Amino acid sequence: MLLLLYVPSFCHAQPAWPLWENYNRVIIDQQGRVIDHSAQDRTTSEGQSYAMFFALVANDRARFDKLLHWTEVNLAGGDLTQHLPAWNWGKAPDGSWKVLDAHPASDADLWMAYSLIEAGRLWHDSHYDRLGTALAAQVAQYEAVFIPGFGTTLLPGSSGFHPDDRTWILNPCYLQPSILARLAKIMPNGPWASILSSLTPLLTLGSSVGYAMDWVAVSSNGVHPSITPAQQAAGDTVATPVGGYEAIRVYLWLGIADPDTQNVRSLLVRLPAMATYMSLHPNPPQQVDVQGKVINANGPPGFSAALIPYLQAVGKGSLAREQMERLTSTLNPTNGLYGKSADYYDQNLALFATGWSEGRYRFDREGRLRVKWK
Numbered sequence: 001m002l003l004l005l006y007v008p009s010f011c012h013a014q015p016a017w018p019l020w021e022n023y024n025r026v027i028i029d030q031q032g033r034v035i036d037h038s039a040q041d042r043t044t045s046e047g048q049s050y051a052m053f054f055a056l057v058a059n060d061r062a063r064f065d066k067l068l069h070w071t072e073v074n075l076a077g078g079d080l081t082q083h084l085p086a087w088n089w090g091k092a093p094d095g096s097w098k099v100l101d102a103h104p105a106s107d108a109d110l111w112m113a114y115s116l117i118e119a120g121r122l123w124h125d126s127h128y129d130r131l132g133t134a135l136a137a138q139v140a141q142y143e144a145v146f147i148p149g150f151g152t153t154l155l156p157g158s159s160g161f162h163p164d165d166r167t168w169i170l171n172p173c174y175l176q177p178s179i180l181a182r183l184a185k186i187m188p189n190g191p192w193a194s195i196l197s198s199l200t201p202l203l204t205l206g207s208s209v210g211y212a213m214d215w216v217a218v219s220s221n222g223v224h225p226s227i228t229p230a231q232q233a234a235g236d237t238v239a240t241p242v243g244g245y246e247a248i249r250v251y252l253w254l255g256i257a258d259p260d261t262q263n264v265r266s267l268l269v270r271l272p273a274m275a276t277y278m279s280l281h282p283n284p285p286q287q288v289d290v291q292g293k294v295i296n297a298n299g300p301p302g303f304s305a306a307l308i309p310y311l312q313a314v315g316k317g318s319l320a321r322e323q324m325e326r327l328t329s330t331l332n333p334t335n336g337l338y339g340k341s342a343d344y345y346d347q348n349l350a351l352f353a354t355g356w357s358e359g360r361y362r363f364d365r366e367g368r369l370r371v372k373w374k
Contacts, residue, residue, distance in 0.1 A: 019337075019347075020054055022335060028063070028067075032063065032071075038343045038344055044088055045088075045108035048070070049107075049108040049111035049112040053115045059373040080135050084142065085104060103157050109135060110174070113136040117182070122371065133187070136183055137187075142158040143158050149224055150220055151198055153218075154175055168217070168219075170202060170206075171215055172206065172213070177199065177254065177257045177261050177264055180196035181196060185367065203271065205228070207270070208241070209290075209292040211273045211292055213230075214245070215229070215231065216229060240289055242287045248306045251309075251310035252306040255307075255310035255356075256353075258362070258367075268313055274307065275314050279319060282326065283297065283299055284304055286299040302343070303349070304326045305353035308327075309353055309356050312357075
């Protein structure tokens with residue numbers, strides 16, 4: 001089945017979203033915990049934050065509230081206004097289920113804050129808005145950083161990404177343009193506009209001949225910063241910088257953003273290599289190195305999904321349709337999810353991409369969320 005890519009008119013009726021329902025049935029438990037079955041059934045703040053966004057897009061307030069409650073109780077010590085959520089919760093060596101790593105992840109924190117703020121507006125509930133604003137304020141306090149000679153940007157977490165006095169390790173996919181534009185509009189005294197501006201040098205100088213990289217190092221002597229692709233951070237061991245599972249979201253975020261959002265058009269132009277590659281190959285690459293050499297050519301189904309909005313945005317509609325066809329061909333009729341193993345990450349990328357391509361949501365130029373049901 002081929003899903004057509006078009007921008008339908010928005011209306012008040014909200015049709016069923018089969019992928020979201022199947023995701024709930026297979027991946028989210030009755031408490032509101034998003035379970036990554038491919039990683040020892042762990043739960044991450046990323047998974048919780050994405051699911052909250054999808055629940056808002058689906059006008060699924062009951063599930064939104066369950067997701068929020070489980071997250072606040074289990075990842076944030078019962079209070080998201082005072083604690084950033086721990087990024088990793090799962091089964092400990094002693095068999096207990098608990099927080100395994102209390103450090104926060106700033107991308108999840110921003111998605112959660114944004115979803116709460118927009119839920120407050122769309123569902124007319126100031127409690128959500130206050131919670132989201134307080135969470136965003138914590139991100140500004142603990143995860144934003146000023147780098148001399150570079151400016152203010154976003155650390156991937158509150159600690160572990162500043163290995164020495166002159167070096168910071170950053171992740172471009174954590175800087176989602178629509179979210180940052182929205183926060184800059186409603187919290188103009190915060191660091192959000194500066195963080196959004198920092199995405200341009202991170203992708204321009206920290207990219208690999210037109211491919212986004214997973215991690216970027218900023219080294220500064222206080223005057224002239226050096227910006228280069230980096231190995232993974234926080235103790236991970238990777239032989240060389242790559243663009244892969246992290247960087248695929250850079251293309252997705254730029255593709256689903258309003259093209260008139262600050263810097264989005266220019267950044268799409270600065271990442272041409274992926275579109276060029278896709279014009280010659282049926283599958284997205286899973287990893288590329290700093291020279292643009294493909295390390296692994298077999299990107300999973302979620303990578304095809306992530307590239308659909310990007311290819312549309314750069315005027316490659318026929319290539320976008322080919323990736324939609326590839327994604328659709330992997331649909332498992334037994335569970336309604338994509339890929340033989342129905343990996344958690346693939347489903348999230350697919351929900352973002354197909355939800356967008358089906359017109360279930362849009363961001364305006366200032367990051368405001370428009371939903372089909374409103």
